Amino acid sequence: MPAEVAENTEKKLTRKDFISDQDVRWCPGCGDYAILATLQNVLPKLGIPKEKYTFISGIGCSSRFPYYMETFGFHSIHGRAPTLATGLKSYRPDLSVWVITGDGDGLSIGGNHLLHVLRRNVDVKILLFNNRIYGLTKGQYSPTSEYGKKTKSSPFGSIDHPLNPIKIALGAEASFVARTVDTDVKHMMEVFQAAGEHKGTAFVEILQNCVIFNDGAFHAINDKNTKDEASLKLEEGQPLIFGKERNKGIRLKNFEPEVVEFDPEKIPEDLIIHNPHQDNPVYAQLLARMEAPLQPVPLGIFREVQRPTYDDLLNEQIETAIQTQGPGNLEKLLHSGDTWTV
Amino acid sequence: MPAEVAENTEKKLTRKDFISDQDVRWCPGCGDYAILATLQNVLPKLGIPKEKYTFISGIGCSSRFPYYMETFGFHSIHGRAPTLATGLKSYRPDLSVWVITGDGDGLSIGGNHLLHVLRRNVDVKILLFNNRIYGLTKGQYSPTSEYGKKTKSSPFGSIDHPLNPIKIALGAEASFVARTVDTDVKHMMEVFQAAGEHKGTAFVEILQNCVIFNDGAFHAINDKNTKDEASLKLEEGQPLIFGKERNKGIRLKNFEPEVVEFDPEKIPEDLIIHNPHQDNPVYAQLLARMEAPLQPVPLGIFREVQRPTYDDLLNEQIETAIQTQGPGNLEKLLHSGDTWTV
Amino acid sequence: MSKKSVEKLENVVIRFAGDSGDGMQLTGSQFTNTSAVLGNDISTLPDFPAEIRAPAGSLPGVSAFQLNFSSSDIRTPGDAPDVLVAMNPAALKVNLKDLPKGGIIIVNEDAFIDRNLERAGYDHNPLESDDLQEYRVFKVPISTLNQNALEEIDLPGKSKDRSKNFFALGMMYWMYDRSLEVTLHWIKKKFGKNPKVVEANIKALKAGFHYAETAEVISTHYKVEPSKLEKGTYRNIMGNQATALGFVAASHQAKTPLVYCSYPITPASDVLHELSRHKNFGVRTIQCEDEIAAMGATIGAAFGGSLALTGTSGPGLALKSEALNLALMVELPLVVLNVQRGGPSTGLPTKTEQSDLLQTLYGRNGDSPLPVLAPATPSECFQMSFEAIRLAVKYRTPILYLSDGYLANGSEPWRIPDLKDLPEIKIEYAKAPTGGKAFLPYERNPETLARPWAIPGTPGLEHRVGGLEKADKTGNVSYDPMNHQTMTNLRAEKVARMVQDIPDIQVNGDPSGQVLVVGWGSTYGAITSAVDRLRALGQSVSSIHLRHLNPFPKNLGEILKNFDQVLIPEMNMGQLSLILRAKYLIDAKPLNKVQGQPFKIQEIIEAIQSLLSKSQEVKHAS
């Protein structure tokens, strides 16, 4: 951290402190509004000085996010936000760096950077707005669009097998992996706060409705009548139970999550108890395997484990080198090797 | 398939037919030699006319492979071989297209293309030579190099958490995922043949020794004295058993593969029975979780399932369009919309 | 017919402007199609915001569509509108500055309410002040009139309100004496599944027409006679559409399928959309994970023997550059379409610019010459994309094809070509050598220097290609110093030879004189109109337009020499200027504009006049 950066004297922050003077330019009804408002509510709770927040995005509707946050912000280029975040955080571990990306930005053009930031466990928070469509470019299918989807670029239906962002994050052994949905403000609050408090890369998939090009993509999860059957809230230490009557649960059968129905008074013993802190990502992968429409979609924290962060390790190497070798002596460095004097 | 491409009259092929006139230029002792020879032995068994084979590689020591094959070959650019293969195969489903890549080529610069070719299930065979190092650029750490590894670019030890190629492939829900090792010719033969016969993307990680920059990376798996304890051969329908005495096996405990020892005469009932054909990738992920040095490294086919290939789907859409709309009428197309005559 | 007065006009420029949600693009294109079918010459310029849907009523949310229709030959959408239709205060605010004094303004009075005024940054109502006193303003309560007209239809008020653009369109149809037929037909086809919407839109359209006819507000009624176009069947076409159709036509003539690999990007995406619809022509479209993948897939598809293409815009071309260089090295036929937009970086994605010329020519490592083509008008995109494929196949080389946002979205009437006039494209794949001879993948056609197109699956042609320097003839990897020089020279020579296949430039005007204006790409209309106007005044000015930017047509040097001064208007900071100065050592004067908008005819006229007067001065002084 450069010496010149003065620490702010503490002051109680509120949502208002995080609202920038820029007009918000998403379509009326876009799910992005709720996400923005929720995050502006969460940040003051994290106890981090405002000037430490930096938001970095790629390109897409979602990626306009930084403009609306009264923090440091960087609206970078398509798919590359994780790389800027890695560079920034490596030098400035003192900052709270958030990456905002979309299903196209993060999983199509930017898939590789996402993979690598996750495996390195750079201490950044990644919010992936998954609307299963390219919004900004006006409606082509995305890597998360369902098979057979008809869009401007797939008038006869998409033939690309969709990616599941959670599976990809787990494949890279991300240390924090969660999913939430734009219509559930309370749930978003919890997940964002946990992400903000996690040390290491926190990956959050947000199911987000695009009213213009993919309206109702998450209808079942959002609709009052279906949501309890269509989704399952993950709660640490609790069995995997869902349903309006809380009469359905998940148990393991042959490596498969199996739905069982039961009398809510008599919860079966063999239901899986949610534990996101397992070092082993296989459990979380099992959860990720639960996909609509056949099974309820898990919402919440899939995985939350501790492993050293890239930025800490990098800076520790610097410290150690200085301690063991002494601070760099330029004179000596320039004169290293065979020298001679004329 | 262009009409001009005549089908070859069948002829019995042998290894020799696949040896090109180019001098092989790997370092003496490099594991790549055995892989080359083995594949040249396998191809004649696949019953595919020689001229249908096309090898496409990126850049790296391993990527020089196509020069040594007397087939069509394309030594492309770093990390991009899967994209060329996708374009080629989309238009030419008649070809047998093989991608040759390395741990840097395929997982560093090319990670995203690998992900996308796998999820699309383009019918190509991908051989990833994993020597856990950058060979061609003379010894920097790669995405599969172990944490703490000292190399030219990490004199104080690498701080990057390594990727496991099998996990990545499974995260993308690849339809065929296998691992083999350059020192076990018989095993390579089996795996290559199965890959060659698989319809869809076949992903094979080959543990490959780089004598110059990372000699002995897979020593435990290769050494006569340790290999039986350090690796586990996956055999369909058989329990997961390993050890020189075949007295160790794997069972499931809390989503974790657990090693149990037993009397080889009394094989426990609760050992996991290997079944690569489960639609569910979680089982394969469990296997992938078994990593050196704590657990034996699984060798063989992790996953082998059927799902439609991208190239078939694409060409079917063309066929369907022609059948339902009739072959394109250019005259009509040019005159579509409002026209007027002067 | 009403007894209102009728005036004859040669041409009219209308700009429709409203909120993104107001359907102005649709309104504009309906007026365009109707005018086209009536036989006017037309030229259009849509201008939409970068946001999908900026906040209703805000300045950045304004969407506009300008069209120029005429009884004579026109080449641009007009320097300035004669009529501005403004559906809300923001639309008025943003567009007013372009309207010449005395111009007509038609406003939707109903939209000038406090909330909207505030959003547009007005602290007063311009309709009630004297802000507009120098214009001819027609205030029409369009929203109310529209609602009234649709009273009987059983639709929610909000839905009815969506028809108000048809009301406005109806008014304009009356004002400019257009028939409703084309639009009625279109409404029925488009909304067929929803009869109430069909009814609402038709009613709104007719109500607008009758309102204009009857009410006392609009007093004059104009006639723009059909233009005298060349005989033939016409349609209105946008550049991106013409590009896509040119590719399909080339595939048809080559009897070889297209493979179009692309990653969506404004303003190129519509080519992907259009091509993805033509599966029954054998067109394969692959939406790739990024631009690099698209370039790679294109190379793979070309290697396989298809007509392979990729399309993108500036930032995407930057990403493709490494892989494009591989295509150059392996000498496979393919086409790279770049629909330019405002740069650098993300720049101005929805605005037009010509600033990728240097990137296109030089944006690759090493000495890596590639041919570059650029269409001059929206309809010319058809020929040019056809030509791009023809040349790529003949010379076995990647061809770069530079369109831009203005061509892509602009439209004009296009005389649909006769199929029998389309050239044939001959595809020749290599055949296995006979008589035990070895196959030489880098042996060249002595005339074109093209190497064989040896596609996988052909017995006896097994060979390897790649990005390392190739040995002459055999194509093996070669580190030999002199071979590298030889191959570098051959690659340059191959591109240079293409000149034999490129038509000589035709000078517009006298073959020599005081000023020559040199243009390329979408500046064609403005340049040619400017030169024609000045020539009509007897000025010594001519123009040429480059459609081939590498290699240049062979008579270019000769022509340049015949003029005292050379002016090069470009929508960039002087990129063609740089090349022409370097190549021909002429002191060409750049006229540069990077404002996201095409040149106005007047801007070019002024630049020419200033050169003419200087050239006078020089003459007098010497």
Place this chain on the structure above:
Amino acid sequence: MSKKSVEKLENVVIRFAGDSGDGMQLTGSQFTNTSAVLGNDISTLPDFPAEIRAPAGSLPGVSAFQLNFSSSDIRTPGDAPDVLVAMNPAALKVNLKDLPKGGIIIVNEDAFIDRNLERAGYDHNPLESDDLQEYRVFKVPISTLNQNALEEIDLPGKSKDRSKNFFALGMMYWMYDRSLEVTLHWIKKKFGKNPKVVEANIKALKAGFHYAETAEVISTHYKVEPSKLEKGTYRNIMGNQATALGFVAASHQAKTPLVYCSYPITPASDVLHELSRHKNFGVRTIQCEDEIAAMGATIGAAFGGSLALTGTSGPGLALKSEALNLALMVELPLVVLNVQRGGPSTGLPTKTEQSDLLQTLYGRNGDSPLPVLAPATPSECFQMSFEAIRLAVKYRTPILYLSDGYLANGSEPWRIPDLKDLPEIKIEYAKAPTGGKAFLPYERNPETLARPWAIPGTPGLEHRVGGLEKADKTGNVSYDPMNHQTMTNLRAEKVARMVQDIPDIQVNGDPSGQVLVVGWGSTYGAITSAVDRLRALGQSVSSIHLRHLNPFPKNLGEILKNFDQVLIPEMNMGQLSLILRAKYLIDAKPLNKVQGQPFKIQEIIEAIQSLLSKSQEVKHAS
């Protein structure tokens, strides 16, 4: 001392050549260091194969190292070797053509066995034919002599054989009257952990030395006196090393850590290797997943307030171009190092070339000017990388720094600068405005046009940047047409202003005359030597060397005008020529060479002479 004859020479060019496994690079660098410490001026040129280890004895497996050592000032590794040390038939075959008739050849006779001859493509043994009759050949059974010398050491024969390069080196040390000290010291340090190997290598070295002294084979013994270098402390340095040290020194002077983000690529990787060792200087190195990531991380690190850098070679620069353009748009200070290699595409990765100049200047979408620097010699890389950081910080702009394979791996003596002579680099981060004023992230320093460097973590400076066009001063997104023009002009003007910070060009030779040779980058040595030699013969020729390729030094135009003819030698097909022709409208003559090898002095002399004679003709004719 032996009684053999001693001859004094001004300079000698030796080329060591052998199989990749023979340790020729090591041998060459030992001779280099020894000669440097003896006070000779030196210049070196390593030349290694692209393969890690091509098949033993094969032609592509030949590795060579040429060095020129001298008692006077030299600037190139020599046009042609005086002595060729060939460790096997392949080495002889590949290198013989460069040796002038009468040159000395020392061969390892033992290696000329059938198998090796065959691998080298010989159908006979050249040592036993009269192939070599025009040379002075010394056949030495090096392998056998070496084995014999090490007889008593307990090592396998194969290991012993590895010392044979030290035997050869020992011979050369005797021949050229060098002391063994430097190498003895080095062997002990390098192999310290392995005493047997130390012993073997030392024995081999001494055995070679004594063999040459005693045996009747080599009869003459040469002396090359120390050169008269400027007073100071020297070391031998390679370009990549000097580049890395320059960055570290700049960081030291700026009291701000370096962050170097890179993806390995030949020939740039050594900069990553070197920097990764200096963690105690606070240097952070990030090995990224690819070049795009490296560019992105560099931007992020610059945003955070570090001295951020990335390094690559041509294909990597192509990949970076999109992200580099973002850096341009956000106007952050950073340096992009491009160590050029043979292109296009993968090209010739281990060979040198200067063919990325146009890519560097123009390889981005939109009008996107960036400053470009290029060092002229390996040791100058130190100053230049220092300067790159200084300018980047001062003007808040990405700086492109063009090195090449020859500079990167070539070496020469470097006078180590006094720390107190290094300029200070002042880092000024923005401070929060006081008095309730709003912070304006795009308000500029009136002199440099630099915008504030406002780093995250500073209260009150919260702001947003990005790749969309920025509004002047506020930095908000702006689609305003005139703003785009303004910002485009400002970006160009900022680069242009840098001219005030760039030294005027010094002419080597008379300030006017018949021929001016203009060079840039690593051609410096050959050009300057050629010009000096011709001037010594009284010819009217001068030279200038450009270290700043954008903007050009302000007196460049003036200088160009003072010569009848301008010659531009480049290791590309005429890239600087294009720019100078365009900018100054001079009919500069390119001298192009793309053969993976630097220019020879003689090649440039001939080109100058041909221009001189033409200029005579012109004079006589007129």
